[in-house]
Amino acid sequence: MSEPVAAASALVRVEYHAFHLADIGQHRQPPFGPENGLIFSRPGLAVVLVGASSGVVNVQVQVYEQPVTSPDTTGWDEVVDHSLESVSGQMQVAAMMDDPPDLPLLTPFGPGHYRVRVHARGRDRGYDAVAFEPAEDYLLQIWPATPEKDTVHQHTDQCGQNWRSSATSAPEPSTPPAAAPDWEQQARARLKRASTHPNNN
Numbered sequence: 001m002s003e004p005v006a007a008a009s010a011l012v013r014v015e016y017h018a019f020h021l022a023d024i025g026q027h028r029q030p031p032f033g034p035e036n037g038l039i040f041s042r043p044g045l046a047v048v049l050v051g052a053s054s055g056v057v058n059v060q061v062q063v064y065e066q067p068v069t070s071p072d073t074t075g076w077d078e079v080v081d082h083s084l085e086s087v088s089g090q091m092q093v094a095a096m097m098d099d100p101p102d103l104p105l106l107t108p109f110g111p112g113h114y115r116v117r118v119h120a121r122g123r124d125r126g127y128d129a130v131a132f133e134p135a136e137d138y139l140l141q142i143w144p145a146t147p148e149k150d151t152v153h154q155h156t157d158q159c160g161q162n163w164r165s166s167a168t169s170a171p172e173p174s175t176p177p178a179a180a181p182d183w184e185q186q187a188r189a190r191l192k193r194a195s196t197h198p199n200n201n
Contacts, residue, residue, distance in 0.1 A: 004062040004141075006104035011134060012059040013095040014050050019057070021046040021106060021116070021140070022094040023087050035167045036080050036150050037160030039118050043085040046116070048138065051123030051159045055131025057138060059093060061103045064143040068117060076139075077157035078120040083147040085113050093140070106142050115145035123159035 012019050023044040030042035039048050050057055062068075073079050084091075086107040091114075093103045107114055119139035126135050155161075 002064060002066050004064050006063040006108065007061060008103050009058065009060040010093075010101040010103050011056045012093055012101050012103075012138075013054075013056055013098040014052055014131070015054050015096040017050055017053055017128075018047050018096070019050065019059070020094040020096065021048065021084065021091055024090045024092070026087070033167060034163035036082070036152060037155065037163040037167075038078050038080045038120060039082045039116070041082065041084045044087040044091075046082070046084045048118060048120075048140075049159075049163055050120075050136055050138075051125065051127045051157075052131035052136060053128050055129075056134050057131065057136040058134045059101070059103065059138045059140065061093060061106065062139070062141045063104055063106060063108060064141065065109070067115065067143050067145060068141050071117060071153040073119075073154040076119045076121050076154055077123065078155060078160045079117065079153035081115055081117045081151040081153070083113060083115055083145065083150075085147070086111055106140070109144050113145060113147050114142050115148075117141040117153075120157070120160075123157050127159060 026044040028045070030040060030045060030047065033040040034049055037049065039046055041047065071079055089107050089111040090105065091107040092100050092105055094100050120136065122136035
């Protein structure tokens with residue numbers, strides 16, 4: 001595997017079970033769609049789903065110029081490849097209610113399509129709690145790539161299973177977007193329907 005052109009780690013603040021990968025100035029949430037249990041997106045913004053309801057998690061970023069072809073799932077609970085689009089070419093890891101962490105620009109090759117491999121572990125620890133100390137780790141590997149369907153390399157945590165169940169447990173509402181509840185309300189309501197705790201069957 002080639003060396004990353006940029007790499008760093010930082011604590012990232014999370015709210016509503018999520019943190020963002022966002023173009024500068026992009027804050028509008030995409031439609032709630034946790035089909036793979038880990039990440040979903042619209043042009044300009046992606047949502048990474050976490051176990052903690054709020055608090056901090058560890059995030060490592062590795063930016064590549066070429067595709068990372070061989071996933072290493074050792075020690076990770078969930079690993080998913082997802083295509084996303086940067087509208088401005090200025091996409092970065094972002095917190096909903098805090099300043100961006102000191103991490104590299106995710107899209108240094110300009111606007112367009114990228115592939116991100118999201119690794120996650122620890123989401124079942126302290127599930128739905130406030131994480132004053134980080135109990136979850138995330139590795140984001142990203143490179144320019146044409147869009148394609150999600151690729152799942154690892155699906156083992158109960159948190160992800162709950163998110164995936166929440167995506168299929170109820171039909172999509174037929175109300176116009178302007179009349180639909182906001183993203184945070186949708187996330188909480190649909191996740192509650194799937195399970196109230198990751199250890200519940």
